[in-house]
Amino acid sequence: xxxxxxxxxxxxxxxxxxxxxxxxxxxxxxxxxxxxxxxxxxxxxxxxxxxxxxxxxxxxxxxxxxxxxxxxxxxxxxxxxxxxxxxxxxxxxxxxxxxxxxxxxxxxxxxxxxxxxxxxxxxxxxxxxxxxxxxxxxxxxxxxxxxxxxxxxxxxxxxxxxxxxxxxxxxxxxxxxxxxxxxxxxxxxxxxxxxxxxxxxxxxxxxxxxxxxxxxxxxxxxxxxxxxxxxxxxxxxxxxxxxxxxxxxxxxxxxxxxxxxxxxxxxxxxxxxxxxxxxxxxxxxxxxxxxxxxxxxxxxxxxxxxxxxxxxxxxxxxxxxxxxxxxxxx
Numbered sequence: 019x020x021x022x023x024x025x026x027x028x029x030x031x032x033x034x035x036x037x038x039x040x041x042x043x044x045x046x047x048x049x050x051x052x053x054x055x056x057x058x059x060x061x062x063x064x065x066x067x068x069x070x071x072x073x074x075x076x077x078x079x080x081x082x083x084x085x086x087x088x089x090x091x092x093x094x095x096x097x098x099x100x101x102x103x104x105x106x107x108x109x110x111x112x113x114x115x116x117x118x119x120x121x122x123x124x125x126x127x128x129x130x131x132x133x134x135x136x137x138x139x140x141x142x143x144x145x146x147x148x149x150x151x152x153x154x155x156x157x158x159x160x161x162x163x164x165x166x167x168x169x170x171x172x173x174x175x176x177x178x179x180x181x182x183x184x185x186x187x188x189x190x191x192x193x194x195x196x197x198x199x200x201x202x203x204x205x206x207x208x209x210x211x212x213x214x215x216x217x218x219x220x221x222x223x224x225x226x227x228x229x230x231x232x233x234x235x236x237x238x239x240x241x242x243x244x245x246x247x248x249x250x251x252x253x254x255x256x257x258x259x260x261x262x263x264x265x266x267x268x269x270x271x272x273x274x275x276x277x278x279x280x281x282x283x284x285x286x287x288x289x290x291x292x293x294x295x296x297x298x299x300x301x302x303x304x305x306x307x308x309x310x311x312x313x314x315x316x317x318x319x320x321x322x323x324x325x326x327x328x329x330x331x332x333x334x335x336x337x338x339x340x341x342x343x344x345x346x347x348x
Contacts, residue, residue, distance in 0.1 A: 019043045019306050020082055022107075024098060025089030026050035026057050029112060029179035029298075033087065034065050036296045041307050049077040068336045074098060078105040085309060087139070088112060092192035093344060096121040099136065103128050109136045110305050114201050116342035117192035119328040120164040126321055135317055137305050138324045142206050144300040145274045146291040151258070151265060152210055154279055158260025161211075161240040166256045168270050169247035175229065186248065187227055192342045194228040196221070196335055200246025202272045204334075205258075205327045207235055207242045210258075213241070213326050219334035222249065226340070233334050273297045 019042055023030050026048060037043055049071040050058050058070040073078045078086065086102045088095055088111040096116045103125070114123045115138045131137045142148040144199050155161065174184040185191035187199050196219065202267055208214070214235035221231030230247035245252075256267040263281040267274065274297070276290040308316050336345070 019309060020046045020084045020250050022077045022080065022086045023089060024046040024048070024077060024086055025112075026054045026061060027089060030087070030089040031061070031161060032296060033089070033298055033302070034343060035059060036063065038220065040299070040302055040306060042310060043302065046082050047071065047077050047080050049074045075101065078102055083107060092197060093117055093185075093190060093342070096125060096344070098331050099125050100128065103132050103136075106132070106134070108134050108309050110139055110302075111136065112139045113205070114192070114197050114331065115324050115328060117342050118182035119325065121176040121344060122325055122328040126325070135309055135312070135314075137308065137317065137320060139298070139301055139305075140202075140205050140327075141297050141301055142202060142271045142274055142326075143209055143320065143323065144304045145257065145297060146293075146300065147211075147267075147274045147277055147289070148206065148271070148293050150289065151267070151274075151277055155184065155210065155260075155267060157256065157281070158258060158264060158265065159262030161174045161260050161294055163240065163259045164207065164211075164242040164257070165245075165259075166207065166243070166271060167245040167252055167254060168199045168203055168272075169230070169245060169250055169252040169254070170199060170270075171251040172248040175249055178225070178229075183225070187225070187229070189227055189340075192344060194221075194335075194340065195230050196228055196233065196246045196331060196340070198246070199248060200231065200233055200244050201327065201331065202270065203244035203246060204233060204235070204330055205323065206271045207244065207328065208326050209323055210311075211235075211237055211242070214330065217330050217333045219336075219338040221338050221340065223340070224249070226283055228335075228338070228340055231338070235330070 048070040052072040154273040178187040216236040221228035227251035233244040258265040269275040278286040
């Protein structure tokens with residue numbers, strides 16, 4: 019896989035720290051904006067990347083690039099993926115996949131028409147501990163209550179309150195706590211339990227955007243509480259409670275560093291199947307194999323989770339009165 023990276027922010031830089039360890043992946047190009055040219059030059063030299071561009075269109079025009087990894091602000095995902103498909107590229111796109119579900123449906127339809135693969139980079143679909151927990155749930159008996167909490171005081175929140183709005187807090191950039199942090203909780207719940215019967219979102223709103231909030235997913239027989247906050251912090255405790263036992267995950271679900279399981283009346287068993295790798299390592303190992311083998315069955319399963327998550331985020335956000343500019347475009 020000859021990979022082109024679009025974006026030079028923190029997530030793209032994290033990927034560059036390990037991507038060279040994965041067999042069959044070679045980063046051949048990277049792009050960002052003209053103001054990031056010094057950073058692009060440094061990254062290219064540090065990681066031996068052959069080409070860098072200050073416009074992503076130039077990267078897409080490079081015939082050597084087979085697959086693009088889109089690591090840009092949320093609102094740009096759709097536009098860049100649309101042009102990448104026109105350029106004949108397979109795509110890996112950071113979460114959240116698109117600003118809304120309509121964009122997601124359109125981009126998947128176009129990819130299918132062009133015979134291209136698109137995959138959403140959602141780390142907890144691929145981390146060994148997260149996969150093992152999915153298998154362990156049957157040991158808990160009938161599920162009753164699930165609680166996921168990703169609350170992390172944002173380094174940009176003080177600036178936001180002062181009127182300096184970073185993309186993560188911007189409606190124009192499809193930001194907010196739901197899209198930035200709570201998405202991991204919601205996506206993992208959907209990965210475990212499929213589509214919820216009903217969705218409700220109760221956000222704390224400042225300057226028209228959710229700086230924190232509680233999303234309730236109703237599965238009729240049991241309830242899932244998803245908490246995401248950028249304006250406050252808490253211990254990252256996640257629990258799956260069943261009639262016969264409990265699983266605790268003492269880490270953010272996008273890292274999933276370990277978990278423990280206890281049957282009623284028993285003691286906790288600590289489990290960690292992850293290797294000493296970046297949380298993003300496992301998804302790129304999976305993506306390389308999926309794309310190389312053109313594993314369309316796996317593509318379809320991952321696409322289904324992406325679309326259900328997009329629908330759930332849409333319902334949660336819009337019923338709570340949070341609208342992005344992308345919602346009014348057709």
